[in-house]
Amino acid sequence: MKSKADALPRLMQAALATRYGGPEVIEFKEVPLPACGPGMVLVKVEASAVNAGDARARGLQVAQPMRTLMRLVLGVRRLRKPILGTVYAGTVVALGEGATAFRIGDRVFGATPGMSFGGHARYAAVPQDSAIARMPQGADAGDLVSLVFGGATALFFLEKAGAAPGKKALIYGASGAVGSMAVQIANIQGMTVTAVASGKNRELVTSLGADNFLAYDAPGFTLPAAAFDLVLDAVGKLPGKLAQAALKPGGQSATVGGTTVSKETAAHMQTLAEWFKAGKLKPVIQQRFAFEDIIKAHELVDSGRKVGSAVLMMGSGE
Numbered sequence: 318m319k320s321k322a323d324a325l326p327r328l329m330q331a332a333l334a335t336r337y338g339g340p341e342v343i344e345f346k347e348v349p350l351p352a353c354g355p356g357m358v359l360v361k362v363e364a365s366a367v368n369a370g371d372a373r374a375r376g377l378q379v380a381q382p383m384r385t386l387m388r389l390v391l392g393v394r395r396l397r398k399p400i401l402g403t404v405y406a407g408t409v410v411a412l413g414e415g416a417t418a419f420r421i422g423d424r425v426f427g428a429t430p431g432m433s434f435g436g437h438a439r440y441a442a443v444p445q446d447s448a449i450a451r452m453p454q455g456a457d458a459g460d461l462v463s464l465v466f467g468g469a470t471a472l473f474f475l476e477k478a479g480a481a482p483g484k485k486a487l488i489y490g491a492s493g494a495v496g497s498m499a500v501q502i503a504n505i506q507g508m509t510v511t512a513v514a515s516g517k518n519r520e521l522v523t524s525l526g527a528d529n530f531l532a533y534d535a536p537g538f539t540l541p542a543a544a545f546d547l548v549l550d551a552v553g554k555l556p557g558k559l560a561q562a563a564l565k566p567g568g569q570s571a572t573v574g575g576t577t578v579s580k581e582t583a584a585h586m587q588t589l590a591e592w593f594k595a596g597k598l599k600p601v602i603q604q605r606f607a608f609e610d611i612i613k614a615h616e617l618v619d620s621g622r623k624v625g626s627a628v629l630m631m632g633s634g635e
């Protein structure tokens with residue numbers, strides 16, 4: 318492994334979910350740096366985020382029989398990989414054998430692959446061929462990291478629902494991490510966007526480029542019938558029958574709430590970085606937390622009311 322003057326510490330600070338449960342199960346520990354194997358890069362993390370995926374894994378927040386399945390995948394009694402965190406932004410500090418795509422000192426951001434997690438630590442090791450891209454020059458790591466989870470998920474599911482310029486799109490649940498990115502991305506992709514969120518988030522969602530806004534908590538709320546080419550349920554709470562009724566004949570719907578799992582790619586990261594650099598895609602961050610306050614970030618996610626992302630700023634320290 319090549320590293321910067323072999324100056325890496327042996328141990329690092331990490332936040333571990335030591336058992337399944339609420340935010341209080343998160344504990345800080347000193348652990349060895351992750352192994353930077355062949356084809357991998359080691360990133361000194363500047364920013365991460367606590368996302369719905371982290372909260373779901375930490376609290377096994379799914380109904381049976383998925384819960385049993387999840388235990389089998391993640392660990393029967395406790396998480397096999399207790400350092401959560403699916404997103405990161407930071408600086409490459411070491412290269413595994415044969416890793417040539419990045420150089421030491423590159424600032425990168427991305428998603429840790431599959432169920433590997435690992436972003437809630439001072440260092441994360443990721444394959445160079447995973448969903449990783451260079452940060453635009455001078456970009457703020459917190460801004461970039463806030464795009465990853467929602468942005469990649471929105472890109473994946475919009476494509477699945479047949480996104481194309483000129484289409485009329487309905488984005489249901491437009492204020493969360495996925496929804497706030499989906500509204501912007503559908504807009505960038507040239508679609509006419511109707512966004513649904515609670516009335517308190519009208520201003521934010523409209524500022525993201527929604528052409529029309531519907532408040533799901535307004536008296537007599539209904540979706541227009543047979544009005545959309547594409548319906549994306551970005552929060553997994555729109556009954557399938559209502560989604561179907563809102564579609565024009567031949568329209569397509571997708572939901573984040575089903576069994577389909579989005580797959581993030583390096584191409585997604587490059588697209589998000591380009592749109593960010595061009596000023597087309599804005600970070601939506603409810604709050605930035607110091608790494609030490611990660612439990613508060615988990616609590617915000619568990620509230621179910623999070624607007625955009627809950628970003629963790631790692632600060633200095635090993």
Ligand SMILES: NC(=O)c1ccc[n+]([C@@H]2O[C@H](COP(=O)([O-])OP(=O)(O)OC[C@H]3O[C@@H](n4cnc5c(N)ncnc54)[C@H](OP(=O)(O)O)[C@@H]3O)[C@@H](O)[C@H]2O)c1
Binds near residue numbers: 490
């Ligand atoms: N299948 C996949 O691959 C995949 C990938 C990523 C995420 N997901 C899932 O997608 C869901 C959303 O993720 P996220 O990160 O965007 O979550 P999030 O940021 O925690 O979502 C919170 C937002 O949802 C809104 N909301 C809550 N109940 C609502 C309702 N009944 N109708 C409309 N909006 C509602 C809230 O707004 P109000 O306060 O206004 O209600 C809040 O702004 C999660 O369940 C996550 O697990 C799935």
